Amino acid sequence: MSDPIIDVRDATKTFGGLTAVDRVSFTVTRGEIFGIAGPNGSGKSTLFNLMTGIPYGPTNGEVRFNGERIDGRPPHAIARSGLCRTFQKDAEFPDLSAIETLQISAVYSGGQSAGQALENARRAIDRVQFDEARAHMPSSELSVYEKKQLMIASALVSEPSVLMLDEPASGLTKPEIERLDALLVDVNKSGVTILLIEHVLSLLLSVSERLLVLNQGAILAEGLPADVVRDPAVAEAYLGGRD
Amino acid sequence: MKPAARNIVLPLVCLAALLLVPVFAIDSYTRHLFIIAFLYAIIASNWNLSLGHCGVFNFGHLTFFGVGVYTAAILAKTLGVNPWIAILASGATAAAAAFLIAAPVARLKGIYVVLVTFAFGQLVMQLVLSQAQITGGAEGMVRIPYLRLGDYSFLKDYKLGYYYAALFLLVVSTLFLLAVVRSPFGKSLKAVRDAEEYAAARGISISRQRVTVLVLSAIFTGIAGGFYAIYLRVASPDVFGFGTLSLALSMVLIGGTGTVYGPIAAALALTFATEALAGIRGLEEARFILIALAMILVLRIAPGGLLGIIEKLDFRDRKPAAPAVARNGP
Numbered sequence: 376m377s378d379p380i381i382d383v384r385d386a387t388k389t390f391g392g393l394t395a396v397d398r399v400s401f402t403v404t405r406g407e408i409f410g411i412a413g414p415n416g417s418g419k420s421t422l423f424n425l426m427t428g429i430p431y432g433p434t435n436g437e438v439r440f441n442g443e444r445i446d447g448r449p450p451h452a453i454a455r456s457g458l459c460r461t462f463q464k465d466a467e468f469p470d471l472s473a474i475e476t477l478q479i480s481a482v483y484s485g486g487q488s489a490g491q492a493l494e495n496a497r498r499a500i501d502r503v504q505f506d507e508a509r510a511h512m513p514s515s516e517l518s519v520y521e522k523k524q525l526m527i528a529s530a531l532v533s534e535p536s537v538l539m540l541d542e543p544a545s546g547l548t549k550p551e552i553e554r555l556d557a558l559l560v561d562v563n564k565s566g567v568t569i570l571l572i573e574h575v576l577s578l579l580l581s582v583s584e585r586l587l588v589l590n591q592g593a594i595l596a597e598g599l600p601a602d603v604v605r606d607p608a609v610a611e612a613y614l615g616g617r618d
Numbered sequence: 619m620k621p622a623a624r625n626i627v628l629p630l631v632c633l634a635a636l637l638l639v640p641v642f643a644i645d646s647y648t649r650h651l652f653i654i655a656f657l658y659a660i661i662a663s664n665w666n667l668s669l670g671h672c673g674v675f676n677f678g679h680l681t682f683f684g685v686g687v688y689t690a691a692i693l694a695k696t697l698g699v700n701p702w703i704a705i706l707a708s709g710a711t712a713a714a715a716a717f718l719i720a721a722p723v724a725r726l727k728g729i730y731v732v733l734v735t736f737a738f739g740q741l742v743m744q745l746v747l748s749q750a751q752i753t754g755g756a757e758g759m760v761r762i763p764y765l766r767l768g769d770y771s772f773l774k775d776y777k778l779g780y781y782y783a784a785l786f787l788l789v790v791s792t793l794f795l796l797a798v799v800r801s802p803f804g805k806s807l808k809a810v811r812d813a814e815e816y817a818a819a820r821g822i823s824i825s826r827q828r829v830t831v832l833v834l835s836a837i838f839t840g841i842a843g844g845f846y847a848i849y850l851r852v853a854s855p856d857v858f859g860f861g862t863l864s865l866a867l868s869m870v871l872i873g874g875t876g877t878v879y880g881p882i883a884a885a886l887a888l889t890f891a892t893e894a895l896a897g898i899r900g901l902e903e904a905r906f907i908l909i910a911l912a913m914i915l916v917l918r919i920a921p922g923g924l925l926g927i928i929e930k931l932d933f934r935d936r937k938p939a940a941p942a943v944a945r946n947g948p
Binding site: 452469471475479489 | 808822
């Protein structure tokens with residue numbers, strides 16, 4: 376495979392007697408959109424957690440980013456190295472405004488000076504089309520869609536090389552999902568590799584170049600999206616057995 | 619009230635009023651109350667930096683003050699160091715003490731931070747009591763050298779010099795706090811307080827911010843402690859007592875955590891309120907019960923403190939009417 380940017384080998388996460396992620400291995404190529412699917416509880420978010428160290432790393436196995444092992448590194452150091460993620464649940468800094476959220480993301484994750492970060496934050500605000508009031512109100516007052524926009528924008532403002540999105544389309548309307556689709560393609564064209572966990576299959580199949588399906592913590596299928604969705608094992612995992 | 623009026627004009631008006639106080643309050647007792655209020659304001663507002671802005675439940679903050687008190691006392695009296703330098707050195711030793719306690723606290727959460735920081739305060743107090751040959755033990759230290767500026771003694775003119783020196787310290791401390799909370803570092807503290815995982819995902823080191831905020835909050839608290847020792851000419855282990863700690867905490871909580879001016883305003887109000895209540899027969903000791911009740915009431919009605927209410931009302935006035943404008947994708 377040419378130019379791998381992420382290489383996960385035998386990643387395992389156990390909680391007591393429960394194995395949430397079981398010897399998962401895969402490689403992501405620089406510049407691609409890599410989709411991750413699976414039923415609820417299949418270990419998708421846990422996989423993101425152990426890759427980013429937030430809030431925990433793997434119990435066993437290794438995660439390489441740009442050829443270097445990152446498992447065991449502090450989570451903030453992983454983010455600063457260019458691996459930036461969003462969360463499935465709403466995440467916000469309720470007392471900070473959108474522009475402040477973007478500024479500190481650019482400073483700490485992107486390593487930008489305060490002035491440069493503020494300039495990039497203003498540019499990102501224009502991009503999400505927040506008006507002056509919304510740019511400066513506490514984030515807790517924003518709508519669900521605006522909070523999602525802000526979470527993605529706060530990752531992008533640090534200019535990451537990999538963007539990891541955990542169910543960004545959940546709770547969005549159809550037109551909002553279409554705009555998200557366009558955004559992901561746009562971001563990807565600018566050179567950012569994307570890992571996308573998504574339950575909205577139309578979005579996932581539309582943008583992903585390759586697809587990984589997890590079930591009960593292990594890899595069920597991997598390959599081109601069109602091939603993966605035709606896999607009987609995948610259909611069974613989602614819909615249940617025939618008997 | 620517009621933000622500019624609230625953040626610039628009102629504080630400047632208050633400062634101008636405080637500069638004029640000695641013109642009207644010519645007795646040393648009233649000036650003494652103001653000096654103590656200024657020192658409490660420094661303690662409370664700096665405590666608020668770690669507790670309110672970063673959410674570190676540091677119950678050892680008064681220990682930094684105590685370290686400042688004894689640093690100035692020992693340097694000025696035992697070692698003969700100039701009291702001005704002794705006061706400044708108090709900030710350095712308090713910051714060093716904060717660094718020591720910050721290391722184990724940085725990775726702890728909630729009640730464990732309370733326990734460790736409180737235990738640290740008790741440890742320092744026991745150290746002071748056990749090293750009587752240096753600290754005076756339970757008796758403390760008295761007749762500590764006072765401040766002079768050239769030939770001018772600060773004991774003259776009904777504490778006029780001490781009044782302006784304490785006010786100057788409060789102003790410098792407040793400017794320092796404003797600079798910190800308005801910087802990206804200050805904003806990252808709120809991020810750490812409210813959403814640790816999200817903050818880490820945006821490159822913010824949780825433990826480093828906690829260590830740094832504890833050290834920064836100790837600098838002016840230690841300087842205030844040094845000033846307190848030189849001003850009262852006494853260093854006593856009472857400064858580590860629960861009474862001082864709970865009064866300072868009530869100033870932070872009543873004034874408003876997460877604001878800079880709230881604890882300062884509360885410190886001024888509560889210092890005079892407790893003093894006024896002390897003059898009422900039967901309330902000499904019970905006044906602290908009233909302060910505690912006020913703290914519970916404020917926390918129940920307005921968890922953000924009294925200044926938090928004003929900020930919320932301000933925001934409600936400025937809030938845009940439309941539910942959402944941005945509908946065209948990020």
